Amino acid sequence: xSVEAEVLLQEAKESIxxxxxxxxxxxxxxQGLSQARKQVRGSSTHTREALRRHFQExxxxxxxxxxxxxxxxxxxxxxxxxxSVSPLDDCQKLIEHGVSMADxxxxxxxxxxxxxxxxxxxxxxxxxxxxxxxxxxxxxxxxALVDVPCLSAQLDDSLLxxxxxxxxRHGSVAAHPPVQIEELVxxxxxxxxxxxxxxxxxxxxxxxxQYRRSNGxxxxxxxxxxxxxxxVLHLDPHTDYLFRVCARGEGRTEWSxxxxxxxxxxxxTPHEWxxxxxxxxxxxxxxxxxxxxxxxGGGGVLYSSSPTYFCGQTLTFNSNPCKTxxxxxxxxxxxxxxxxxxxxxxxxxxxQSGAESLQRDQAVCxxxxxxxxxxxxxxxxxxxxxxxxxxxxxxxxVVSMFPVSNNNNPSDGGNFKLRxxxxxxxxxxVFYWLLDQVVDCLFFGCSFVxxxxxxxxx
Numbered sequence: 001x002s003v004e005a006e007v008l009l010q011e012a013k014e015s016i017x018x019x020x021x022x023x024x025x026x027x028x029x030x031q032g033l034s035q036a037r038k039q040v041r042g043s044s045t046h047t048r049e050a051l052r053r054h055f056q057e058x059x060x061x062x063x064x065x066x067x068x069x070x071x072x073x074x075x076x077x078x079x080x081x082x083x084s085v086s087p088l089d090d091c092q093k094l095i096e097h098g099v100s101m102a103d104x105x106x107x108x109x110x111x112x113x114x115x116x117x118x119x120x121x122x123x124x125x126x127x128x129x130x131x132x133x134x135x136x137x138x139x140x141x142x143x144a145l146v147d148v149p150c151l152s153a154q155l156d157d158s159l160l161x162x163x164x165x166x167x168x169r170h171g172s173v174a175a176h177p178p179v180q181i182e183e184l185v186x187x188x189x190x191x192x193x194x195x196x197x198x199x200x201x202x203x204x205x206x207x208x209x210q211y212r213r214s215n216g217x218x219x220x221x222x223x224x225x226x227x228x229x230x231x232v233l234h235l236d237p238h239t240d241y242l243f244r245v246c247a248r249g250e251g252r253t254e255w256s257x258x259x260x261x262x263x264x265x266x267x268x269t270p271h272e273w274x275x276x277x278x279x280x281x282x283x284x285x286x287x288x289x290x291x292x293x294x295x296x297g298g299g300g301v302l303y304s305s306s307p308t309y310f311c312g313q314t315l316t317f318n319s320n321p322c323k324t325x326x327x328x329x330x331x332x333x334x335x336x337x338x339x340x341x342x343x344x345x346x347x348x349x350x351x352q353s354g355a356e357s358l359q360r361d362q363a364v365c366x367x368x369x370x371x372x373x374x375x376x377x378x379x380x381x382x383x384x385x386x387x388x389x390x391x392x393x394x395x396x397x398v399v400s401m402f403p404v405s406n407n408n409n410p411s412d413g414g415n416f417k418l419r420x421x422x423x424x425x426x427x428x429x430v431f432y433w434l435l436d437q438v439v440d441c442l443f444f445g446c447s448f449v450x451x452x453x454x455x456x457x458x
Contacts, residue, residue: 039260047173054171077151084149094140101134177257178202179247184262187231188308189270190458193222194229195245195259204247208255214240214263233458234285240265271444271457272305274351289446291337291453300447301358303351304457307441311396311418336368336388337452343368345386345446345455347394349439357447364420364433366392368448372422372429379431383424395421396442399432 108130112123178199185192193209209230210219219242223230235241242261249256272286280302281290289302333345344358346365358365359373366372370383386392399417416435421428446455 051171051173073153080149080151088143088148091140091142095142098140105131105134174257177246177259178249179204179207179245179256180259181243181245181262184243184264186264186266186268188268188458189237189266190231190233190235191241191243191264191266192229192231193243193245193264196228197247202247202256203250205250205252206248207245208247209243209245210258211241211243214242219244231458234270235266237266237269269306269308271308273455273457274303274305277302287457289455289457290335291448291451293451301352301355301445302447303348303443303445307351307439307443309347309442309444310440311398311442313396333386333388333390333453333455335452335454336386337448338450339368339385340449341367341369341371343448343453344373345392345444346373347396347442347444349435349437349442351443351445355447358445362435363445364394364422365445366422366424370424374420374431374433379429381429383422383427383429386424390425393421393423395423396433 105127108123109127112120112127115123176198178197179195179202180198181193182196183192183194185194193211195207195209197204206224206226207228208221209223209232211222211232212219222232232241232243240263243264244258244261246255246258248254270287273280273282273289275282275286277300279292279294279300281292282288286305342357342359344365344367346358346363348358348360348363348365350362352360352362359367359378360376362375364372364374366383366386368386370385372379372381372383383392384390396418399419416438418433418435419430420433421430423429444457446453
């Protein structure tokens with residue numbers, strides 16, 4: 001084959017590969033369009049159903065309320081009518097009785113006048129006595145029309161006017177929710193969720209974050225508050241979860257529509273304390289450690305069950321039990337005991353057994369009194385003391401590696417340099433930590449001499 005033919009063949013192969021890639025990209029975009037169309041159609045159908053259901057419920061409730069009010073007013077009319085007509089009926093009966101007696105008296109009087117002379121005197125005498133007993137000059141009093149009730153209904157159009165205005169403003173349809181999930185970051189046994197406001201005219205007062213397993217059906221609340229990020233804990237590694245967020249506008253009581261659900265997961269094993277260490281009691285999840293009364297005065301170091309802290313992450317010891325930070329590793333000191341100069345929380349290259357404190361070689365830590373130790377040596381700079389309500393953060397990044405072995409294998413020996421930042425309160429200490437070997441991940445640990453300290457790690 002000639003050189004020109006080989007060039008043409010190579011160009012043809014490259015064109016075929018480019019066409020395949022182009023077709024693959026277009027197919028992915030078609031899939032994305034299909035998902036977008038499905039979201040539009042599905043959300044439209046769901047919105048229609050929600051609108052119909054809501055207004056049908058309103059219509060039924062309003063009809064019931066109006067019917068109840070009508071029945072109440074009709075009952076009031078019946079009560080007033082009954083109370084007003086009853087005395088009139090009694091008066092009518094009295095008058096009708098008087099008319100009957102008068103008719104009878106008239107008949108007897110006319111009969112007495114028409115009778116014969118022999119009986120006239122007796123009958124006239126009897127009629128006169130009867131007339132005196134009837135008291136023909138006594139008449140019952142009939143109430144005037146102004147003194148008896150004249151019922152009427154007091155109705156106006158104000159309710160209809162108010163309802164018309166409220167109904168005209170009730171409900172809305174939004175093409176996009178006012179907030180959307182911006183980022184999902186995996187953390188050990190957890191996922192950090194960040195969201196943002198996408199509607200510039202919407203003024204959020206609170207946010208609400210929910211999550212569920214991808215194969216589940218029921219969402220559960222993870223966070224309600226003013227922050228725009230939250231660390232969702234106690235998630236199973238390598239399991240898909242769906243996250244969604246909504247917001248409540250300023251001065252409103254109802255929540256906004258939910259954001260588009262986003263799928264997230266973590267591949268990182270959750271942080272756990274190592275079980276079986278004398279002087280420490282662990283929770284069922286092994287994420288809470290409490291310094292117990294046993295072995296008082298010499299509990300030693302409690303390490304993590306494995307080296308799960310990686311450089312580039314933020315390690316936080318947080319003693320505020322009400323706030324969840326967004327760092328990769330959070331340790332809350334939710335209870336404090338008596339301080340000792342050997343107390344410490346920090347990070348180490350190994351889980352050396354028999355150590356009484358992290359104030360040793362191959363470790364960086366801070367004591368409960370605020371002193372900072374690097375490889376067992378105390379620094380001149382000091383941070384605020386650790387108490388309930390304070391937090392301590394560890395940030396580390398690799399600066400350089402200096403292998404000294406013949407085959408340039410870092411694991412055979414050398415210097416491993418890390419830039420460490422420890423923060424406590426509003427102060428920070430920055431220094432370089434030199435290790436004699438390269439480490440991919442680090443242990444975290446704590447040591448307390450006296451009981452009463454309680455540490456939650458996540």
